[in-house]
Amino acid sequence: MPELPEVETTCRGIAPYVIGETITALHIHQRQMRWPIPKQIDALKGATITDVSRRGKYIQLHTGNGEAIIHLGMSGSLRITEPKEPKRKHDHVEWLMSNGHALRLHDPRRFGCVLWHKAGTPAHPLLEKLGPEPLGNAFTADYLFDQTRKRKTAIKVFIMNSHIVVGVGNIYASESLFMAGIRPGRASGRITRNESERLVDAIRTVLAKSIKQGGTTLRDFVNSDGEPGYFKQQLLAYDRAGEPCTQCGGLIKQKVMGQRSTYYCSFCQS
Template sequence: MPELPEVETTRRGIEPYLLGRRVEALTVRNPRLRWPIPEDLAIQIEGQCFSAIRRRAKYLLMDIGGGTLISHLGMSGSLRLVSAQTAPGKHDHVDIALDSGMLLRYHDPRRFGAMLWCRAGETHPLLASLGPEPLSDEFDGERLYQCSRGRQMAVKPFIMDNAVVVGVGNIYASEALFAAGIDPRREAGRISRARYQRLAEEVRRVLAHAIQRGGTTLRDFVGGDGKPGYFQQELFVYGRAGDPCKICGRTLSECRLGQRSSVFCRNCQH
């Protein structure tokens, strides 16, 4: 599933090709995504120009005309710029034709993604209750500490809660907890302020580095420019259950937290 670094990589990849460009036509081959594509979307965006390409959590926000086109990549979605002569494939559900002769193409085999519309001045319900961005000044160890008081849930699903902080998905939560030396099974409310400060620093560092490296290569993900990410080779724990820890050499363990697999080192994380 594309996580924050993959979405940010997509945003940076498509932004230069969209800013200032006018939409010539919208083609929807399959409107049945996670939520139906609005029937009047063509009316909203055709003839309008893109003025900004933003990101909030894992949502891409493309300002155009009198509102914002909101896209979520779901489990397997991608947005790419292709030539107008490129024939669509089976899972290419949406094409936005630009005045440059390029197409912004939405590809999604599992159709768990979204393409929604929000009028200017309004806040879409999907964005209304989100916590701070992990790379912003609003996110720090003190916030994690205060939000965690009285919480009995494990720390890993706690930092993956979008009301606490957005965009810390399974891959990067695992990596940040390993770097901070915190067992993902530990009760969130029993972790000290000092350890949360270290964890917040590692969340920021891991995400920033992953963005710099182009995100993590997943089976179904390609970036906006068609290039894969290059962070996967640097993973310490995610997807490495049974392998030796890169720090101490002991075998990595695996458990399930919040219905997700979690890999950790019993020696390095406590």
């Protein structure tokens, strides 16, 4: 579900309601997520949230003791609600804030996680080896070109590897490659320097545009207000199998790569 634009939208949405607030209560209804929610998460009780940040698709709630690390997996969402609002099925965690609002984690598939990183300890292993932020200065054509050398993996699978670059999921991988005119099945090592530049530009452009639209809602993504994102209307390749290509009018093809549906135009992408 949530890729970088959806996670960014969520962060921006919850920030005004939680920064500067003290956590008055923490309710865990379901501990079993991707990994069990650790006991140390209780360090949040009584702590004040000083900042909300994002690293890749991980959301961090910072306090003086350390930070909670939240991942939304495939089906997760974080919403600001009123504490009295009835708990829905799959509302696994609830944080009560000193301003009277509640933050709730809803995640039917439970591929997400809530972890704790204590202040002053070495970087969390999950975040330690992540690649650069796609919208940051370190993600350049030179970097991508260099990383792809001698790699045989399909370029689509490659850019979805968070150790290479974070935040590019299944939707935006197809969209970026369409925009860059590169076939998703191309061996990474065969991508030229010029194509590398087009791909970096495309990834940055598509992610930035989607953030402006509040992300993509395919079926169940909602932002912190419970509202969908509107980027779906601007998808050029993803989920458009059999529909005409916006560039050439040919039909968009669908193919499974790395166990994930992949969409492309065989005329416009080479």
